[in-house]
Structures are given as C-alpha cells and as structure tokens.
Amino acid sequence: MTTQTLPATDLLRVEPPRRSQRSGWSRLTATMPSWVLTTALAIVFLYPLVWTAVSSVAPKAGTSQVHGWGLGNYAALAHYQAGVWVYLGNSLFVSLLTVLLTLVVSLLGGYAFARFSFPGKNVLFLVTLAILMVPYATLLIPLYVILNAVGLSNSLVGVGIVLTMFQLPFSTFMMRISFESIPRELDEAAMVDGCSTFAALRRVLLPAVKPGLVTVGLFAFLAAWNDFMAPLILITDTNRMTLPLAVANLRVQVQGVIDYGATEAGVVVLALPCILLFLLLQRHYVRGFMSGAFKG
Amino acid sequence: MTTTVSRPFARARRHSPRARRDALRGWGYAAPTAAFVLFVFILPLLLVLQMSGSNWPLLGGNQGVNFPQNYEKAALHRLFWNSIGFTITYTVITTIVLIGLGLALALLVQESTRWKSVLRTAFLIPSALGLASASLLFYVLYSPYAGPFADLMASWGFTFLGTPQGALFSTVFLIVWRYAGFYMLLMLVGLQGIPDDVYEAARIDGAGRWQTFRSITVPLLRPTFALTTVMCVTGSLLAFEQFYILTKGGPDNSTMTVVQLIYNIAFQGQNDLGIAAALSVIVLLALIVINIFQLRAFRRPDES
Numbered sequence: 001m002t003t004q005t006l007p008a009t010d011l012l013r014v015e016p017p018r019r020s021q022r023s024g025w026s027r028l029t030a031t032m033p034s035w036v037l038t039t040a041l042a043i044v045f046l047y048p049l050v051w052t053a054v055s056s057v058a059p060k061a062g063t064s065q066v067h068g069w070g071l072g073n074y075a076a077l078a079h080y081q082a083g084v085w086v087y088l089g090n091s092l093f094v095s096l097l098t099v100l101l102t103l104v105v106s107l108l109g110g111y112a113f114a115r116f117s118f119p120g121k122n123v124l125f126l127v128t129l130a131i132l133m134v135p136y137a138t139l140l141i142p143l144y145v146i147l148n149a150v151g152l153s154n155s156l157v158g159v160g161i162v163l164t165m166f167q168l169p170f171s172t173f174m175m176r177i178s179f180e181s182i183p184r185e186l187d188e189a190a191m192v193d194g195c196s197t198f199a200a201l202r203r204v205l206l207p208a209v210k211p212g213l214v215t216v217g218l219f220a221f222l223a224a225w226n227d228f229m230a231p232l233i234l235i236t237d238t239n240r241m242t243l244p245l246a247v248a249n250l251r252v253q254v255q256g257v258i259d260y261g262a263t264e265a266g267v268v269v270l271a272l273p274c275i276l277l278f279l280l281l282q283r284h285y286v287r288g289f290m291s292g293a294f295k296g
Numbered sequence: 297m298t299t300t301v302s303r304p305f306a307r308a309r310r311h312s313p314r315a316r317r318d319a320l321r322g323w324g325y326a327a328p329t330a331a332f333v334l335f336v337f338i339l340p341l342l343l344v345l346q347m348s349g350s351n352w353p354l355l356g357g358n359q360g361v362n363f364p365q366n367y368e369k370a371a372l373h374r375l376f377w378n379s380i381g382f383t384i385t386y387t388v389i390t391t392i393v394l395i396g397l398g399l400a401l402a403l404l405v406q407e408s409t410r411w412k413s414v415l416r417t418a419f420l421i422p423s424a425l426g427l428a429s430a431s432l433l434f435y436v437l438y439s440p441y442a443g444p445f446a447d448l449m450a451s452w453g454f455t456f457l458g459t460p461q462g463a464l465f466s467t468v469f470l471i472v473w474r475y476a477g478f479y480m481l482l483m484l485v486g487l488q489g490i491p492d493d494v495y496e497a498a499r500i501d502g503a504g505r506w507q508t509f510r511s512i513t514v515p516l517l518r519p520t521f522a523l524t525t526v527m528c529v530t531g532s533l534l535a536f537e538q539f540y541i542l543t544k545g546g547p548d549n550s551t552m553t554v555v556q557l558i559y560n561i562a563f564q565g566q567n568d569l570g571i572a573a574a575l576s577v578i579v580l581l582a583l584i585v586i587n588i589f590q591l592r593a594f595r596r597p598d599e600s
Contacts, residue, residue, distance in 0.1 A: 038404065038411070042418040048473065049421065051444055052433050060442065109329035116322025117315075124330055131337055135534050135583060137558045138576035141569055142343035143336070145357075165336035172329060197321055226426020228537045233563065244428040248541055251435070260442035263432060270429040278424035282417070285424075286481065 049271070056264035063261025073261035077269070080250050080262065082239045084269070087246040090156055091225060094242055097160035098224035099217050102167045106216055107209070109168075110175025111201055115187070125172070132169045139165075140233045147234060154237045162234065163224045171216040174288065178212030179205065215284045222274055243270055347573035354567035366574035373561070373571075379552045386464065386553065387532035393472055394528050395521065398479025402487055403509075405480070416484075420477035427474065431541035434470040438542070460550035463543045467551065470538060479524055486520025487513070522594035526587055533583060554579055 056073050059065055065072030078084045112118070113125055143162055152158035182205060190200040231242045241249070247266030251258050278285060323330075349363035370376065401419055405412045422430065436442055438456035440449050449455055456466040490513065498508045536555040539545060545552040545560075552560075558579070562572035 038415055041401075041404075042415055045418050045422060045473065045477070048433055048437055052436065055442075055444075062441065105328040105332060108325045108327075112322045112325035112329070116318055116325065118319035118322030118326070121322065121326070124326060124333065127333055127338070128329060131333075133584065133587070134337075134341065135555065135576060135579050137534070137536070137555045137572075138344055138580045139337070139340050141558070141562055141573055141576060142340035142347060145347070145569070146340060146343065161332075161336060165332050168329065168332060197325075222424065222426070226428060228426070228428035228540075233559075244426060244432075247432055248428060251432075258439075258441075260436050260439060263436055264442075267429055267433045267436070271425050271433075274424040274426065274429075275421060278421065279417075282420075285420075 049275075052264050052267055052271075056261065056268050060261060063259065065261055073265040074269075076259060076262040077247075077250070077265045080246070082241075084243075084246070084266075086239060087241055087243045088269070090240060091243040094156050094160050094163065094227075094231070095221050095224040097157065098163045098167065099220045101160060101164040102171050102220040103213060103217055105164065105168065106171035106175040107201075107206075107213065109172045110179050110209070110212075111205070113172070113176040114179030115184075115197075125176075128172050129169045131165065136166070136229055140230060144233055154235055154240055156235075156240060156242075159227075159230050159234050159242070160224070162230050163227055164220075166230075167216075167220045167223060170219060170288075174212055174216050175209065178209040182208045211284065211287065214281065215288045218277065218281050218284050219288055221277065225274065226270070344573045344577060347570055348577045349574075350570055352568070352570035352573070354562065354569055362570070366568075366570045367578070369568075369571050370561075370575040370578065373557070373575075375549055375552050375557055376575075378549065379554045379557045382464075382551060383533055383535065383553045386468070386535060386551075387529055389464075389468055390471055390532045391525060391528045393468065394475055394479050395524055397472060397476050398483045398524065399517075401476060401480040402483035406484065406487060416477075416480075419480055422474050422476075423478040425474065427537045428541060430470060430474045431538045434466070434473075435542055438466055457543055458547065460547060463547065463551045467538050467542055470542065471532075471535075475528075479528070482524050482527075483517070483520060486517045486523075489520075490516045518594065522591065525594070526590050529590065530583065530587065533586070534579075 057065065057069050057071060059068055059070075063073055064076035109128075113121065140162070147153055147155065147158040147162075152161075186208065187197075187200040187204050190204045191197065195203065226244060227242075228244045228248070231245050235241055235245065238249075243266070247263060247270060250266060251263055347358075348366055349361055351359040351362040351365075353359065405416045405419070425433070437444065440446055440455045440458075443449075445456075455462065457463045494512055494516070495508065498512055503511070534555050535553045536559065539551050539553055539556055540559070543551045545556055554575070558572045558575050560566070561575065562569050
C-alpha cells in the first residue's frame with residue numbers, strides 16, 4: 001500500500017492512509033466532507049487552466065472566433081506582428097541556449113566543487129549562491145549597460161547568458177550534491193585504470209549524475225521559457241521578443257482594443273509545453289526540492 | 297557524506313606537486329562558473345554601485361559623479377513611500393496566506409492514496425506555468441468583458457481590478473493559485489523529515505490531533521517555516537510581473553511595487569538609470585537586512 005507506483009509526487013515518503021475501524025456507511029459519512037472539500041479545491045486549481053483552454057477555441061463576440069468553435073484565435077495569434085513562429089523560435093532559442101549553458105557550466109562546476117580542492121573554492125561557491133540574494137532588477141539595470149557596451153544589446157544570446165547566471169545557484173548546488181552522492185571509488189578506479197580526470201567525468205560520472213542533470217535542465221528550461229523581466233529590459237526590437245513578452249504586448253492591439261481571444265490562445269501556447277514537461281518529468285521536478293537545494 | 301577511507305585528494309599534502317596539479321585541474325573545471333560569476337554577477341554589482349552615484353540617463357550614458365543626489369531623488373520620489381508601504385502590505389498578506397495554505401494542503405494530501413496523489417498533481421500544475429503566463433491568464437479571467445465573471449460583475453457593478461483593494465486581493469489570489477502547490481511541496485518535504493516515532497510517542501501519551509499538531513508538527517517544522525518564509529518574503533518584496541501585467545500599478549498607482557517603480561524610473565518616462573540604480577541598491581541593502589533579521593528570528597529559540 002505504501003509503495004504503490006503513482007504518477008505523482010511519490011518520491012516523497014508519504015504516510016500510509018490511516019485506516020479507521022469503522023466501515024461501510026459510517027466510514028462513508030466520515031470521509032464525505034473530505035471528499036467534497038478536496039474535490040472543490042482541485043476544481044479551484046484546475047478551473048482557470050481548463051476555462052482558458054476551452055474559451056480559446058470557443059465562439060465569442062469581439063474575438064477572432066465569432067461563429068462556432070475553431071482555431072480563429074490561434075490564427076490571429078499567428079499573424080500578430082512578426083508572427084507567432086518568430087516569437088516561438090526566439091523563445092526556443094533562448095531556452096535551449098540557457099539549458100545548454102547551464103548544463104555545461106554546472107556539470108563542470110559541480111565536478112570541481114565535489115572532487116577537487118583548490119584555493120578560493122569555498123569563496124567561489126558562496127559567491128555563486130549569493131546570486132540568490134540579489135534582486136533581479138538590481139542586476140538587470142547594470143547588465144543592460146554592460147550588454148550594450150559589448151555589442152550584445154537587443155541580443156537573444158545576451159538574454160541567454162543572463163538567464164544562465166540566474167540559474168547558477170540552484171544548478172551548481174544541485175550538481176555538487178549529485179557528484180558528492182557518488183562514491184569516490186568509482187572515479188578513482190577509473191583513474192587508476194589510466195583515465196584522465198576528464199575521461200573519468202565523461203565515461204564514469206556523467207551517466208551517474210544524469211538524474212541531477214535532468215532536474216537542472218528542466219528547471220533551466222522552465223525558468224528561461226517563462227522569463228519575462230530579462231527580455232523586457234534587454235530586448236527592445238519587436239522581431240527579437242520572446243513569446244511571453246509578445247503575448248503581453250499583444251493585449252494592447254491597435255486602437256487600444258484588447259484581443260482577449262488571442263491572449264487566451266497565447267497563454268495556451270505558453271503553458272502547454274510547461275505542463276507537458278512537468279507531467280512527464282514530475283519525479284525530477286520533485287527531486288529538485290528533495291535535494292534540499294532550496295534550503296539555501 | 298562520503299566517509300571513505302581512501303581519499304588521496306584530501307590526504308595529499310598542500311604543497312606537493314600532486315596537490316598543485318589537483319588545484320589547477322579544479323580551477324580548470326570551475327573556470328566557466330568563475331567566469332559567469334565574475335562577468336555577469338560581480339561586475340554588474342560593482343557597476344550598479346557606480347551608477348547609483350552617477351548622473352546616468354538611459355540614452356546618454358555616464359555623465360559623471362553626482363553622489364548622493366540619486367539617493368536623495370529616489371527617497372524623495374513621490375511614489376517612494378507609497379510603493380514601499382504597498383509592497384510591505386502585499387508581502388505580509390501573501391506570506392501569511394501562502395504559508396498557511398501550503399501547510400494545510402500538505403497535511404491534506406500527506407497520505408499515499410491514489411486520490412491524494414491526483415490532488416497533489418492538481419495543486420502542483422499551476423506552478424509549472426510561468427508567472428507572466430499565469431498573470432496573463434488571470435488578466436483575461438478578471439476581465440469585465442471576456443472573463444467568466446463578466447455578467448456577475450456587470451450585475452453587481454464592480455470589477456476585480458477596478459479598486460485598490462480589489463486589485464490587491466485579485467493579485468494575491470493569482471499568486472496563491474500559482475504558488476500554493478510549490479509551498480505545499482516544500483511543506484511535504486519538511487513533514488517527511490519528522491520521524492514517525494515522535495508521533496507514535498505522542499499517540500501513546502494520549503495526545504489528540506490538535507495537540508499533536510500544535511506541540512509536535514509546528515515546532516519540528518521550524519526549519520521549513522524559516523525556509524519558506526524567507527523565500528516567500530523575498531519573492532513578494534521583489535514582486536513585478538504580476539502587477540506589471542495585471543494592474544500596471546493602477547488604479548491611481550495604488551498597486552505600485554518597489555521593483556515596478558525601479559523599472560518605471562529606468563525605462564518608462566523618467567529614463568534615469570542613476571536614480572533607478574540608487575533605488576535598487578536601497579532594495580538590495582533592505583533585503584539583506586530583512587533576511588538576516590528573519591534568519592535570526594527563526595534561529596533564536598533553538599539556541600536557548
């Protein structure tokens with residue numbers, strides 16, 4: 001009973017259900033209020049998502065889908081300014097770049113922090129964690145100036161670099177504890193067999209820290225895909241905007257009329273990959289919390 | 297953690313060639329991290345300090361030192377105290393609701409049945425959405441034209457975002473919807489750290505449900521409360537997206553948060569990066585002081 005394999009957050013060791021001695025009718029009346037309460041709560045949490053998904057294809061006056069059900073709102077979204085494909089492409093580019101940079105930097109960094117002793121190691125680790133302490137806006141204003149100075153103004157690469165920096169505290173911590181949880185004998189044996197430290201990392205340790213990498217990559221993707229403030233400040237060219245920014249701007253259409261239908265479609269396009277990734281990788285998502293990586 | 301007997305790295309002498317080679321390799325692997333930290337974190341941090349003491353218009357660049365004028369102008373901004381007051385009100389409400397609800401939901405779904413597992417997933421799904429997406433979603437949901445409550449609002453003659461109070465609580469609801477599952481998860485991790493035998497002992501001593509909760513669960517969750525409170529307070533003090541998208545600071549600047557004020561001073565209207573930098577340095581210092589204070593407050597009873 002306690003070790004059922006459930007799709008949900010079962011990495012958590014949760015309590016087995018408390019069995020009461022009562023049975024039949026009396027048990028039903030005892031659990032009834034809890035059923036009503038929990039069902040109501042689940043509806044509150046799911047209703048906004050379901051409503052948005054449904055009304056994005058439902059007929060509604062004043063939107064691009066006036067008669068009958070259909071994808072009119074999505075068509076309106078597709079033709080907004082540079083077109084949704086451009087914004088999707090920009091978002092994908094920034095997200096994948098952030099994921100790639102985060103994975104490489106935190107893999108190497110985690111290896112260094114877990115397996116080597118070098119002067120300044122603790123200082124570097126603490127300063128990396130200190131990124132968490134500094135408000136987003138405090139860093140984005142000088143970064144706007146710096147990126148302009150080095151020719152990365154209005155650049156998606158610049159946004160990717162900045163977002164990678166914001167991911168480093170979590171991902172470095174996560175990769176460090178991933179490496180530390182692997183017995184040292186494993187890589188030492190490889191090195192006795194003549195592997196260099198890099199070969200040991202690539203052949204022996206990399207497969208072992210894969211779950212940590214998936215968690216780090218998932219968090220980096222969700223953060224980058226959804227980030228609003230960094231592109232808002234760093235990108236001014238409409239053709240380089242990311243999807244969240246484009247959908248937020250879309251609300252103020254020509255003549256100040258807000259296209260709610262296209263906004264709903266935009267929210268669906270934004271949310272769908274996140275929800276799918278989350279449902280697929282829920283274990284890895286929960287692992288991020290279990291690791292204590294958030295215990296700062 | 298790794299208490300193995302053979303640890304040549306740790307045992308190696310500090311000055312041996314082997315240790316030096318080891319240190320060199322370590323720096324090699326840490327170099328990308330160091331580069332990011334140096335150029336994308338430390339350098340901007342130093343620059344923001346310089347900017348906060350300089351006349352620095354958005355398009356004109358550095359026009360020379362004017363310390364402490366930017367700080368004076370920031371503190372004398374007509375919305376400075378309003379935004380601080382609103383940000384604190386919002387932070388207190390959000391933190392109390394989120395921590396309370398997070399714990400309540402965690403206790404509700406703690407047992408491992410199929411239904412509770414479905415519930416956990418249902419509560420967690422909104423946290424997969426970005427804050428901007430969630431805000432856009434509620435922007436439509438709260439709309440007096442397109443939202444599901446449009447008719448209700450028309451007949452009652454009110455709008456969610458039309459009054460300062462309404463805008464505040466509508467935003468709090470959005471944030472609670474988005475983050476409750478996240479805090480539930482943190483609380484579940486905390487609850488899991490409480491050993492079963494403590495509950496068993498309480499049961500044998502004849503403690504009731506409420507008594508067990510009050511004298512065992514709550515005190516033993518102290519580290520979790522510390523973590524969640526620090527996270528929630530920090531996040532709420534820096535609130536931006538939700539207000540930028542939902543209310544734009546309105547009605548009548550009543551929902552202007554400090555970070556929104558920084559953004560407006562820097563990029564909308566005033567276009568003064570110097571004053572914005574000064575304000576963000578003030579926010580950084582305030583945040584450090586608040587977090588030190590919070591960590592102290594949560595630590596003290598443990599020491600006595």
